[in-house]
Amino acid sequence: MVDLSVDLCGIRLDNPVIPASGCFGYGYEFAELYDINVLGTFSFKGTTRELRFGNPTPRIAETPAGMLNAVGLQNPGVDKVIAEELPKLKKVFHKPVMANVSGFSIEDYVYTCERLDKEAQVGWLEVNISCPNVHGGGMSFGTDPAQAAAVTKAVKEKTTKPVIVKLSPNVTDIVSIAKAVEAAGADGVSLINTLMGMRFDLRTKKPILANGTGGLSGPAVFPVALRMVWQVANAVKIPVVGMGGVTTAENVLEMLAAGATAVEVGAANLTDPFACKKIIEDLPGAMRKYGWQA
Amino acid sequence: MTIHDSRFTILTNRPMTAAVWEMTLAGDVTGVRPGQFVNVRLPGLYLRRPISVCDAGNGVLTLVYKTVGTGTDLMATLPKGAVLDLLLPLGNGYDLTAAGESPLLLGGGVGVPPLYLTAKQLRAAGKDVSVVLGFNTKDEIFYEDRFRALGCRVTVTTADGSGGIKGFVTDALPDAYSYFYACGPLPMLKAVCGSTHTSGQLSLEERMGCGFGACMGCTHKTTAGYKRVCKEGPVFIKEELLW
Known part of the structure; x- marks a missing residue:
């Protein structure tokens, strides 16, 4: 058996494949379909301090080789996530899990991270400073190096688990943001979040998404994601978790070649719920085919 | 019935009105209930298209759909014998x-x-x-x-x-x-x-x-x-x- 294990911020993953936040719920929908313990880990649905309904529907639109979403961080709020979702998650997943956190102020991020940091099963905090679908928070922290550093520093001061900061591609220079969060104490970075985009309905001449704009994901963004992972991995010393349009085992290897330590898989889970299981099963064969050593 | 990813073969695909088509497909319809839906993967499109179940039984699934955009327009061009990948059964259905x-x-x-x-x-x-x-x-x-x-x-x-x-x-x-x-x-x-x-x-x-x-x-x-x-x-x- 090929050893696929990797080390992510001091925690061993059986393999580098990680379903991305917002595309895997809290795991149990997928656990009905396959044993999700085959995963390296997964990043659960983005959590905020308070309950959020999110944006009005439609929240989803098709694009060439991908999709737009403007869900808007729907989640029950951190207290309910801890009280109701994590116990259910624990029943179906028996490894450290990645807790994805969003906020609208530095205090929000710290509040939510502090609580999730105390949960035994949480292995990493993935601090999302890059959600393009909410106003007055999310991405506004991820487009300015000083703000990104401030969130990172504040979270690091109050938490013990590795902090992975999730970066936005909707910036002029992602490397400057990555360096800023590294200097502020981040244990890793993950990238990319979705690229802002739109579609219009030809009948109404209005945007398809009720939110107007949304985040583009799927194979369409893969080359952009690779380029940014490569740029960041060459500029920082902390681990880089690569994501953006990853759909196959070959895509995973390409992300690793670009410098990623582990790889998140997002939209692919939505079009094929078995996507991550298949990727993991295909990895040894793909490694052999291209002459990779474990 | 657990959700499964199954291959279905188109038996018939015909227009009933100017924009409403009826497609019948052969495949595993075990456990499909009224009011549930299937999610259809279409060649060249990223997202699957959710289509309600019109009829299901004896290994035949009937989907009736309206051509309203790229996905359903494409469905209407599919010939008899074409194989489609369906995720089913989805949703709660009528009680x-x-x-x-x-x-x-x-x-x-x-x-x-x-x-x-x-x-x-x-x-x-x-x-x-x-x-x-x-x-x-x-x-x-x-x-x-x-x-x-x-x-x-x-x-x-x-x-x-x-x-x-x-x-x-x-x-x-x-x-x-x-x-x-x-x-x-x-x-x-x-x-x-x-x-x-x-x-x-x-x-x-x-x-x-x-x-x-x-x-x-x-x-x-x-x-x-x-x-x-x-x-x-x-x-x-x-x-x-x-x-």
Whole structure:
């Protein structure tokens, strides 16, 4: 058996494949379909301090080789996530899990991270400073190096688990943001979040998404994601978790070649719920085919 | 029945009206219930397309769909023998145990199809089934004869009066019925909730990402909290819908 294990911020993953936040719920929908313990880990649905309904529907639109979403961080709020979702998650997943956190102020991020940091099963905090679908928070922290550093520093001061900061591609220079969060104490970075985009309905001449704009994901963004992972991995010393349009085992290897330590898989889970299981099963064969050593 | 990813082979694919097509496919339909849907992967498109189950049994699945955009336009070009990848069965479906003895079925336009398997199973259970089918014009009417063949009492309405009773389904409600099942556009469903004197179940339509509860792309607010149209729905009880 090929050893696929990797080390992510001091925690061993059986393999580098990680379903991305917002595309895997809290795991149990997928656990009905396959044993999700085959995963390296997964990043659960983005959590905020308070309950959020999110944006009005439609929240989803098709694009060439991908999709737009403007869900808007729907989640029950951190207290309910801890009280109701994590116990259910624990029943179906028996490894450290990645807790994805969003906020609208530095205090929000710290509040939510502090609580999730105390949960035994949480292995990493993935601090999302890059959600393009909410106003007055999310991405506004991820487009300015000083703000990104401030969130990172504040979270690091109050938490013990590795902090992975999730970066936005909707910036002029992602490397400057990555360096800023590294200097502020981040244990890793993950990238990319979705690229802002739109579609219009030809009948109404209005945007398809009720939110107007949304985040583009799927194979369409893969080359952009690779380029940014490569740029960041060459500029920082902390681990880089690569994501953006990853759909196959070959895509995973390409992300690793670009410098990623582990790889998140997002939209692919939505079009094929078995996507991550298949990727993991295909990895040894793909490694052999291209002459990779474990 | 666990959700599975299955290959289906197209048996027939034909237009019934200018924009509504009927496709029959051979494949595993074990455990598919009325009011559920399938998510169809189409060549060259990223997202699957959710299509309600019109009929299912004996290894044959019937999908009736309207050509409204890229995905359904493409479906209409697919030939007999083509193989499609379907994720199914999805959604909760109609709960037929609530029907009572004389259920009423209300369908509007391309909301008619999921009521067909519903009517079939209710008739098989010996229920006295009334059906009101609403369309815009006479040219858009389909499946009237199919419901009659099941032994349902069928009334047709058209908005312009070119066929059946002039008006909407709510202009042709029978006086007596034990419960109702409805599917159609939102304005119709809202009117149905206001015009019916019993409880009932209504199937909603929404743009979806995954179709199985993972992406939160199709959430609606209900009296019982936030519900995903694809997972806790698409069928909702009249009293839980917020208008």
